[in-house]
Amino acid sequence: MNTINNARSTLDKYMPLLVGLLAAWLAGKALQRAFWSMFGMYWALRATGIHLF
Secondary structure, X not given: OHHHHHHHHHHHHHHHHHHXXXXXXXXXXXXXXXXXXXXXXXXXXXXXXXXXX
């Protein structure tokens, strides 16, 4: 019975950290995908002769 309570308290202790790391990882993946999408659109427009900058 003591090991069950110990495991539960460990899970309760590390769950916010794990959820935070998962959220940061997913946000990083989304930012990476958005960056490469915008980069690809920029180069596609540049190749057609439209220079934004």
